[in-house]
Amino acid sequence: MHDIASRADVSLGTVSHVINGTAPVRDVLKKRVLQAIDDLGYQPNHLSRGLRRNQTNLIGMIIPDIMNPFFPSVVRGVEDMAYKASYRLLLCNADNDVQKETAYLNDLRSFLPAGIILIPSLDHKIASQGAGPPVVCMDRVPKGWKGDSVTVANEAGGHAAAEHLIEMGHKIIGIVRGPSNVVTAEERVTGFVKAMKAARLSISPEYIQEGQFDRESGYTCTLRLLNMLPRPTAIFTASDLMATGALAAIKASKLKCPDDISIVSFDGLAFTELTEPALTSIFQPSYQLGYTAARLLLDRINGEDFPPQNVMLDTELKIRDSVRRI
Amino acid sequence: MHDIASRADVSLGTVSHVINGTAPVRDVLKKRVLQAIDDLGYQPNHLSRGLRRNQTNLIGMIIPDIMNPFFPSVVRGVEDMAYKASYRLLLCNADNDVQKETAYLNDLRSFLPAGIILIPSLDHKIASQGAGPPVVCMDRVPKGWKGDSVTVANEAGGHAAAEHLIEMGHKIIGIVRGPSNVVTAEERVTGFVKAMKAARLSISPEYIQEGQFDRESGYTCTLRLLNMLPRPTAIFTASDLMATGALAAIKASKLKCPDDISIVSFDGLAFTELTEPALTSIFQPSYQLGYTAARLLLDRINGEDFPPQNVMLDTELKIRDSVRRI
DNA sequence: TTGTAGGCGTTATCAG
DNA sequence: CTGATAACGCCTACAA
Secondary structure (H helix, E strand, C coil): CHHHHHHHCCCHHHHHHHHHCCCCCCHHHHHHHHHHHHHHCCCCCHHHHHHHHCCCCEEEEEECCCCCCCHHHHHHHHHHHHHHCCCEEEEEECCCCHHHHHHHHHHHHCCCCCEEEECCCCCCCCCCCCCCCCEEEECCCCCCCCCEEEEECHHHHHHHHHHHHHHCCCCCEEEEECCCCCHHHHHHHHHHHHHHHHCCCCCCHHHEEECCCCHHHHHHHHHHHHCCCCCCCEEEECCHHHHHHHHHHHHHCCCCCCCCCEEEEEECCHHHHCECCCCEEEECCHHHHHHHHHHHHHHHHCCCCCCCCEEEECCEEECCCCCCCC | CHHHHHHHCCCHHHHHHHHHCCCCCCHHHHHHHHHHHHHHCCCCCHHHHHHHHCCCCEEEEEECCCCCCCHHHHHHHHHHHHHHCCCEEEEEECCCCHHHHHHHHHHHHCCCCCEEEECCCCCCCCCCCCCCCCEEEECCCCCCCCCEEEEECHHHHHHHHHHHHHHCCCCCEEEEECCCCCHHHHHHHHHHHHHHHHCCCCCCHHHEEECCCCHHHHHHHHHHHHCCCCCCCEEEECCHHHHHHHHHHHHHCCCCCCCCCEEEEEECCHHHHCECCCCEEEECCHHHHHHHHHHHHHHHHCCCCCCCCEEEECCEEECCCCCCCC
């Protein structure tokens, strides 16, 4: 900036004013400054700017693990929205480890980010945010959370899954659910069971097996369900990963999907089109999730003073080939 | 720091010395300072530190698109290595858009990152890095690049793919290759063709169809190959995405894989286990790719003064169910 | 071994 | 409208 000032023969302050539009500057001077900036290929230093302003154009994002196929599109959603508003993304993988997450959270703050987007680990009790940049919680929102958040209508999704199976004539249905300490897992089951109740169908507890959202547990849980008598004609798996385990289990049991047993899954990840059969699944708008969270955060950053808000995004039933009419 | 200094009843400089180990400090004082730091929950400000040191603990990373299933594990590899050395990741999606990429590159620099990891867009001619932080190029390295880089042994991979098919008795083979302006695509074909030559097998040009690495083109290219006379008994697809297109095309043609036609793919992404049949594929060590690039970069950051280095990582043939012995 | 002071590149304040 | 000047928080000579 100093060089620019001398080159344009103005003071440092004027250069700053031109750059930030923080005070009107005579046209001649402005032109000279802009020219000098261009000549010198000047780019403002984010660090000193942040230091002075007490805020950078960084958005910190903490997620469990980018290798989990659910998160890339969430991240991309955030980045796209952030990029539009000239913010950059500082990405952290916390591995569902509360310690790592808190460490990251603290560390992030000393970059003076404009805001933070957090997908909390399963058992994180977040201290309600005190000072510091605004935080938006996403996907799974801890019980005590008082700030902004964006979530998916998990219960409605579970409900829709059940309705679909019921409509297709299924009555004896098994569930491979997610871990009971995870809100989203809980909600999906709740919705599902509600829909069954509404249709006067019952489901006894042993027909609800608890897995870990991963392929492995999907496999074993499904195996257990297949041994029940009467054998369910359909299974609701609470994640796509578990659904792939279910498919494997069905195959291993010399059964066929959907001929012998139908599956409705949850997530709607890209690869569900590629399995055999392609999976009917409750699609979560993952990109939108990130995009929306970022928008909310930006509003907050820009000082909008609405009360803490929870945006809930709808799921969508994607019908493919894993459910058969009975 | 000021607060800490007064609380521990020492000077600002001493606090700094304790924090950075930049000068020996009497044990009593050190203890007092550490105590004060703990009491106040002090965290050094990355911005001011970076400003002063002219370098932050950020590593900038520019990739084409995190939603492309190849990249998440690369990113994770980088983050893991970086995290160990207390560096943080600034992630940018450049969408194979040279403009966006250059913009990001410039913008990144004014965060004073310790280094930059770049997966260049297809047709990027990078200016050889002048001043600024060290840059490591990854995966696809532009022709003129003089700095460090990490790549995959694409040619050897293509070679291995061919050898496998040949060993399984295939003689008439089709190729669905990637775009000819992409180095990696070129190399894979080269390796494949070399292996065929070595086995005294020939492949005429129309048996090599050029796609875009995506599913769509995999489908259409495969369709064309299936109409050739004689019909190939096997196809080498240069990406997993194209392989899924190939599978669809085979199905649409009322043929069966691997019974009527075998497939060897390239990438070895996770979902290739889930297709029907599971894909035999040349696995690229994507996580290692990121991990290695980060290590190389860290060495460079730490001032190691070796000449520009290219690390080439080996691929691995993962045999699954899409190739049949003839 | 400890303390002091200057400066990193910006922005904000305030006086001309 | 323009230009000094004082911070922002930290590091590092250098002096004590």
